[in-house]
Each structure stands twice: as C-alpha cells, then as structure tokens.
Amino acid sequence: MVTLDEAKIRRLPRPEGVGVQRLLDGVVRGFILLVVVTVVVLNRVNESGNHNVDSIGADPLALLVTDSALHQNERQPMASPVAAQAIKPSRPVRRGEDNAHVPVPEAPRLSAAELAAFKPNELGYVPVLMYHAFTTDPEHLDDWTTNPERFRDDLQWLADHDFFIISLDDLLTNEIAVPPGKHPVVLTFDDASSGQFRLLEDATGQLAPDPATAVGVMEAFFATHPDIGRGGHFAFVPNNCFHHDAEVTTCEERLAWLAGHGYEIGNHTWYHQNLGEADDERFMSQIGDTKLWIDERVPGDANLSNVLTLPFGAFPATEWQYHMLVNGFDWEGQRIQLAAVLTVGGGPSVSPDSAMWDPWAITRINTGEATLGYWQAQIETGATTLYTSDGNPTVTTIPEALPEDLAAQFDPSVIAGKGRSLVGYNAEPADETTGLHQGDMAALVRSWTSARRKRASRVRPSKVPRPRAGNVR
Numbered sequence: 516m517v518t519l520d521e522a523k524i525r526r527l528p529r530p531e532g533v534g535v536q537r538l539l540d541g542v543v544r545g546f547i548l549l550v551v552v553t554v555v556v557l558n559r560v561n562e563s564g565n566h567n568v569d570s571i572g573a574d575p576l577a578l579l580v581t582d583s584a585l586h587q588n589e590r591q592p593m594a595s596p597v598a599a600q601a602i603k604p605s606r607p608v609r610r611g612e613d614n615a616h617v618p619v620p621e622a623p624r625l626s627a628a629e630l631a632a633f634k635p636n637e638l639g640y641v642p643v644l645m646y647h648a649f650t651t652d653p654e655h656l657d658d659w660t661t662n663p664e665r666f667r668d669d670l671q672w673l674a675d676h677d678f679f680i681i682s683l684d685d686l687l688t689n690e691i692a693v694p695p696g697k698h699p700v701v702l703t704f705d706d707a708s709s710g711q712f713r714l715l716e717d718a719t720g721q722l723a724p725d726p727a728t729a730v731g732v733m734e735a736f737f738a739t740h741p742d743i744g745r746g747g748h749f750a751f752v753p754n755n756c757f758h759h760d761a762e763v764t765t766c767e768e769r770l771a772w773l774a775g776h777g778y779e780i781g782n783h784t785w786y787h788q789n790l791g792e793a794d795d796e797r798f799m800s801q802i803g804d805t806k807l808w809i810d811e812r813v814p815g816d817a818n819l820s821n822v823l824t825l826p827f828g829a830f831p832a833t834e835w836q837y838h839m840l841v842n843g844f845d846w847e848g849q850r851i852q853l854a855a856v857l858t859v860g861g862g863p864s865v866s867p868d869s870a871m872w873d874p875w876a877i878t879r880i881n882t883g884e885a886t887l888g889y890w891q892a893q894i895e896t897g898a899t900t901l902y903t904s905d906g907n908p909t910v911t912t913i914p915e916a917l918p919e920d921l922a923a924q925f926d927p928s929v930i931a932g933k934g935r936s937l938v939g940y941n942a943e944p945a946d947e948t949t950g951l952h953q954g955d956m957a958a959l960v961r962s963w964t965s966a967r968r969k970r971a972s973r974v975r976p977s978k979v980p981r982p983r984a985g986n987v988r
C-alpha cells in the first residue's frame with residue numbers, strides 16, 4: 516500500500532483554497548529564506564579561510580547543511596565531512612507502524628571524492644515510463660502498442676544510461692533506495708491487457724510468464740541485469756485482468772504471481788471509465804469497487820489500490836468529484852481514500868523533493884517511438900537533468916549550481932518539512948576573479964527566493980477542475 520501518512524494527506528490543498536494558500540506559503544517562506552540568506556552571508560563574513568561545511572543550526576531550517584568539501588585542501592580528512600554535524604532525519608512513518616520516535620541510525624554520507632564521482636542531484640527528474648498494449652504482430656505497432664523486441668531495447672537503453680528501476684510506491688513515499696550515481700525510473704503498464712502478462716505451464720508443470728509478454732521480457736532482462744533493480748506498476752482494470760482466450764490460470768492466480776514477484780497493482784477503474792463523463796454514482800463505483808476488489812486479493816506492498824491512473828488521462832469534470840478524488844468518499848460502507856493520481860503523458864516526473872511535487876498529478880512519458888525518442892534525446896544531451904541518487908534514501912543531496920528549471924523547484928523548507936536532511940555540494944570550480952564558487956548555496960537560495968516570488972505572482976486563483984492531459988488514452 517502507498518503509505519503517505521495521514522497528516523500529509525490532511526495537509527494536501529483543498530480545491531477551493533489552492534491559490535491563496537500557495538501565495539501565503541510563498542510569502543512566509545520568502546521571509547524565512549531572507550533570514551537564512553542573512554545567516555549564510557554572516558557565516559561567510561565571520562569565518563575566515565577554510566570552512567568546509569556551512570551548517571545553519573539555530574533557525575527554522577535547521578536541516579540545511581551544505582558541503583563545499585570538494586574544494587578543500589587535499590590534506591583535509593576526506594571521510595564524511597558533514598557527518599559530525601548531521602541532523603538525524605526522521606524516518607517516514609508507515610501507516611499502522613508506531614515508529615515515529617524510534618531513533619534511526621545515520622546512514623553513511625558520501626565523501627568529497629564520492630560526491631565528485633557520483634554527482635548526485637536529487638532534485639532532478641524521474642522518468643515514469645507508460646506502456647499500454649503489447650503485440651507480437653509487426654503490423655500493429657503504433658504510439659500505444661509496442662512489441663517484445665522494442666520493449667527489450669527500451670530496457671537496454673535504461674541499463675546503458677545508469678538507470679535503476681524502482682517501484683512507484685518508492686517514488687510516492689520518497690524512499691528512493693538507489694545506488695549512488697544511478698537514476699531512478701518507474702515502469703507503468705495500463706489496462707491489464709493480454710500482451711502484458713500471461714502465465715504458461717512449463718515442461719515440469721510450473722507456471723512461468725510467457726516470454727513474449729511484457730512480464731516475460733522483464734523477468735528475462737532482470738535475470739541477466741542484476742544491477743538494474745526491478746519492478747513494474749500495473750494500472751489494473753479488473754474487467755480485463757490480462758485475459759487471453761486460451762487461459763490456463765485464474766485472475767487471482769495471475770495477481771498472486773505478480774504480487775509475489777515484486778510488481779504492483781494499482782487502480783485504473785472497473786471498466787476503464789472516462790471520469791470526465793461520469794455522474795457521481797458512477798465515479799464512486801468505478802474507483803471504489805476497483806479499490807475494494809483489489810484489497811480483497813492483493814496483499815502487502817503489491818497493493819496500490821489507492822493510486823488511481825486516470826483512464827484516457829481525464830480528470831473528473833466537476834469540482835465535487837475532484838474534491839472526492841483528493842479528500843475521499845464513502846462507498847459500500849467503507850472509506851475510499853486515494854493517495855496519488857497518475858496522468859497520461861506530461862513528461863518526466865519532478866522529484867518528490869521538488870517544490871512542484873504534486874501527488875495528484877504524477878506525470879509520465881508515453882513510450883511510443885516518437886515520444887520516447889524525444890525524451891531519450893533530451894536526457895542524452897543533458898537538456899533534461901535526471902535525478903541522480905546519493906545512495907541514501909533519507910538524505911537529499913543536490914549540487915549548489917542547478918539549471919534554471921531545477922533552481923526554480925528548490926525550496927529548502929519543503930525538504931526540511933519532510934524530515935529530510937539537505938546536503939549541498941559544490942561541483943563547480945571557483946571563479947578566479949571573485950573567489951566564490953559558482954552557484955554557492957547562498958546564491959542558490961537567493962535565486963530560489965526570486966523564482967518563488969515570480970511563481971507566486973503567476974498563481975491562478977483556482978485550479979479546479981484540473982486541466983485535462985493533452986493526449987489521452
């Protein structure tokens with residue numbers, strides 16, 4: 516289950532107050548940041564010469580820790596320059612687990628040499644790849660249909676570009692456990708169509724995935740590429756359940772196999788209902804029945820019945836339905852509370868540490884040849900900056916020099932508010948004329964403040980109903 520904690524869900528913006536709330540947030544954060552900038556500047560004025568760590572302790576942003584260790588004298592000790600002043604992050608609390616006050620041992624931080632080698636940037640984008648139909652018929656390839664060969668090529672491209680496959684749950688809960696230097700990626704499969712998964716009996720009578728299906732391709736690839744992680748999120752339509760005409764398993768057996776092999780089952784409504792065209796009763800039944808049905812059949816971490824993938828990419832048409840989407844509703848005597856919504860298309864997802872992170876509109880990349888090719892080129896040329904892991908799921912590490920789009924998404928109070936430690940490091944050489952490192956943390960905070968001000972002035976009064984995704988399926 517996705518375990519966004521209840522307090523977090525309660526904090527989520529109500530549809531009617533989004534604009535004003537964000538504006539107020541901006542003003543308050545702007546003030547806090549002014550204080551921080553002042554502290555940073557005073558710090559730099561007061562300290563002379565060698566300061567390897569800027570630690571801002573006694574202020575509302577106590578988790579902000581910066582690390583300029585890359586430019587230290589070589590004779591300085593290299594190991595964990597920030598560890599001594601590290602502030603313990605609180606571990607995200609899983610629902611039903613009373614661990615809020617259990618001290619968590621500090622995971623090892625990267626040394627200066629490791630920072631230079633891995634170049635972590637946990638504010639970068641996370642591709643969430645979106646697959647639909649799989650066919651073995653070469654005549655039927657289109658934007659929404661791929662085949663085993665092309666899918667294998669996609670996985671090989673991910674392997675060749677240092678990606679690491681994580682679950683959707685890990686992205687949503689910001690528990691991204693990826694080796695340092697690797698880029699997280701999520702694989703999603705919509706509609707539970709027959710080409711995605713089929714179990715066949717092998718010679719010994721054991722059930723194994725058909726190698727010509729998406730799951731069969733993944734299992735073969737994961738077996739030969741142990742460094743790529745594993746996982747896949749199935750936006751599930753109970754009415755389909757991967758059904759083939761000649762079927763040797765029940766729907767329950769197929770779900771049990773997926774759950775037992777690290778895959779996730781999410782909510783894509785009962786009949787692939789266009790939520791932009793549903794009355795309230797149908798809206799509730801299509802989401803609620805699917806959630807309750809999955810809850811009866813899919814145990815533990817595999818159950819993401821509270822994550823809705825929008826059929827046809829269509830958000831609900833009425834303000835009331837959008838309210839129910841975010842705040843929940845009662846159905847069949849049970850409370851239906853969603854935790855996140857996946858859109859159709861929209862490009863790579865922002866980082867869960869981004870100020871623009873919105874669990875109610877997680878964007879994805881369609882994998883039709885043209886669209887995927889476009890994003891692959893963006894990534895290969897560096898036009899899109901990927902999330903690069905520091906290997907520590909509870910620490911957010913970012914370079915002090917960020918491209919403009921990411922600098923505009925940087926908000927230390929958002930990161931601190933999630934109970935995470937923030938580590939900045941300077942990967943750029945010092946400017947000879949000023950002696951300052953390019954984009955040091957104070958400059959970054961200043962640019963964030965001004966970007967935030969610009970953004971706040973552009974906030975529209977209400978975002979309800981949500982804009983529809985451009986391309987729909």
Ligand SMILES: [Zn+2]
Binds near residue numbers: 783825826827988
């Ligand atoms: Zn669909």
